[in-house]
Every structure is written in C-alpha cells, then in structure tokens.
Amino acid sequence: EAGVAQSPRYKIIEKRQSVAFWCNPISGHATLYWYQQILGQGPKLLIQFQNNGVVDDSQLPKDRFSAERLKGVDSTLKIQPAKLEDSAVYLCASSLEFGSPNEQFFGPGTRLTVL
C-alpha cells in the first residue's frame, strides 16, 4: 500500500515570498490533515478536511495560510507571504474515515526554511 506522498521535501524561501506544498493521501482515505511542526515541538493541527469540505481550520492563520482539497483527493497548503516564524516541517496525514476511532497515516513532511 502506497503511503502519504508529499512534495517538495525541502524548500528554502525568503520572507514575504509565497510557497505551496502538495499532499496526496492514501487511496480511499476520506479525511486529510495538515500539521505544522516547529523544531522541538509536537505537531500542531492546522486544518482538517473530510472529502473536499473543511471540518476544522480553527488553528490555521487565515491571513497568510490557505488550503484546498478540490476533488476530495490531493491537497495543497499555501503560505503567502511567509514569515520567519513559519519555518517548520509541514506534515500531511490521512485517515480512512472521520468520527470513529481510527489511525492517521503521516507523510514524510516538507521542511520549510524562511530566511
């Protein structure tokens, strides 16, 4: 079974630039998550999709972050404009369904460095 795919694996940009990350979840998984993990901390949930609808985006800084999952499969997370404090690993995860005990499968993450 193929895992969660993310690209790029690494990205270096300057502050005020824009950046986008892509995620392809495990086939058939209805729920998709984006997390931000700052060095030395646990992952923080940014946004959660059920198919192509947003379930929760309460921790997404909406003035600069946006995410979409147009066809209910793959997803993109965008930052515009980036700040120094956005330097982190951005993790995508997926799970089979929402609302029942289930496990999340994580991708390898995209490491973003903002200079």
Place this chain on the structure above:
Amino acid sequence: DAKTTQPPSMDCAEGRAANLPCNHSTISGNEYVYWYRQIHSQGPQYIIHGLKNNETNEMASLIITEDRKSSTLILPHATLRDTAVYYCIADNAGNMLTFGGGTRLMVKP
C-alpha cells in the same frame, strides 16, 4: 480533549522492555488513549489505541488503569530502531489529535 502528561525523556537498554507512562487524569468517558511515535526526520507513526481494556498488537501493548487516569505503553523487546519521541494523546475519535511534547526514548546498546 484531555491533557496528557509524559516524562520528557527515558532510557532503555536494548532487548529490555520499555515502559512509557502517561497521565491523563481528566480523560472523559468517550476519549480513547492513542500512542504515536516519531522517529527522527520522519512523520509520526501510529502505534496503538485503547478505551478501557488493555490492548496488544504487533508493535506494543497498552495498559490502561481501571480508573483510566493513566496508561503505560510497553515495547516488550526494545531495539535501537525504537529510539524515537513517543506521544500519548487522549481523543474521542483520533481526528483532533493534540500532540504535546512527548517522551524522548533512547534505546542504548
């Protein structure tokens, strides 16, 4: 979600059992205890979850106290590849995961 408390770090000798504790004294009746681990430079990996009864799978065992205020993750025969940060999370469906600082387990030869 209930808050969980874990020791920041632990050591374990290779081949011995690793017992990782977690306190979740405010856990509610419908919240499960989930364990994930994160090996360096990788995404987190699901290990196990439980509600009331003890659970075992090919990776680990989960022991939950009768009052559900604490639990222990047991890796029966730790290897060097088990060196990772282990996260204990209380959540009702495993969707809204709130990761704390976790326990950094170092398995030593």
